[in-house]
Amino acid sequence: MMRLILAYFVIYFVWGANFIAIFFAIQSIPPLLMVGLRFLIAGLIFYVVDYIHHRKLLGFRESVPAIKQGLWLNVGGSGALVWSEQYVPSGLASIVVAMVPVWMILLDIQNWKSNLRNVWIVLGLILGISGVILLVGANDIVPVGTDPGEFYFGLIFLLLGTFSWAYGSLFSRKRSTNISLISQLAAQMGSAGVILILFGLSRGELSGFSLTTVSADSLWALGHLVIFGSVIGYVSYIWLLQTRPVAEVGTYTFVNPLTAVILGAWLAGESVTWESGKAMILIILAILCINYHKPIRRYVQSFMLKT
Numbered sequence: 516m517m518r519l520i521l522a523y524f525v526i527y528f529v530w531g532a533n534f535i536a537i538f539f540a541i542q543s544i545p546p547l548l549m550v551g552l553r554f555l556i557a558g559l560i561f562y563v564v565d566y567i568h569h570r571k572l573l574g575f576r577e578s579v580p581a582i583k584q585g586l587w588l589n590v591g592g593s594g595a596l597v598w599s600e601q602y603v604p605s606g607l608a609s610i611v612v613a614m615v616p617v618w619m620i621l622l623d624i625q626n627w628k629s630n631l632r633n634v635w636i637v638l639g640l641i642l643g644i645s646g647v648i649l650l651v652g653a654n655d656i657v658p659v660g661t662d663p664g665e666f667y668f669g670l671i672f673l674l675l676g677t678f679s680w681a682y683g684s685l686f687s688r689k690r691s692t693n694i695s696l697i698s699q700l701a702a703q704m705g706s707a708g709v710i711l712i713l714f715g716l717s718r719g720e721l722s723g724f725s726l727t728t729v730s731a732d733s734l735w736a737l738g739h740l741v742i743f744g745s746v747i748g749y750v751s752y753i754w755l756l757q758t759r760p761v762a763e764v765g766t767y768t769f770v771n772p773l774t775a776v777i778l779g780a781w782l783a784g785e786s787v788t789w790e791s792g793k794a795m796i797l798i799i800l801a802i803l804c805i806n807y808h809k810p811i812r813r814y815v816q817s818f819m820l821k822t
Contacts, residue, residue: 531774547715557745558705578702587683589707595676602669609775617643618681639804646797653790
């Protein structure tokens, strides 16, 4: 029972804290180098665990599917999130990231016919897209002291990152692999870390950067992202998927934005506007309709029969 409680605590609150951890980590570490180090270190940890377990190194050919997944999820998804948090508050970023289930429905072309016939999924799509429109169109969405052009560019870049994460999630469902989960995570995170670091170097992020200027807050935040956000977080999530109903585990998508918004306001002084609050409610309702349309439909049908 204690293991179950700890695992849910990790995916509910520790993952929700990742957004504010990113905010602090990139205060003194360049964003692409930071996220690259995060995944490279986490990947190396998984490689060590995998080698201890299997007593052999993972080959490149069998790693290719996991590397491709890392490109969509870790490079395109997480990389965009970290880069955008230079201009977008962490709480607001968490609300946008919560849109991933909506994009997954829109990108799942093979199941359009069945999905778009489901009134609850269609309602979820309408609510989610309305939430994004409300968020982007809000008059007071740009934080004080932030250049509006940079803010909206970061917001658009973040939206593209959520598309990348959604596509990568669909890709992972369809691909088959013979390697273990730890091996997959090692290849996925390790390769993504190398690619992100190379991107950072190509953008000149080392220029003017010195290890002596890295703050303690940034180091603690990076440590959180590596150990709790990547290693313990992923293991907890996969273990819960194997032991608990998927719908129950998926409830973390409701809690993460709430956790991130509260921590952003508390630790970073980020403002929570009425418009962003309404957008978050719409997006959470959208996730509810999309992820839990079957039990909702059964409940409504049962209620109608009783009345």
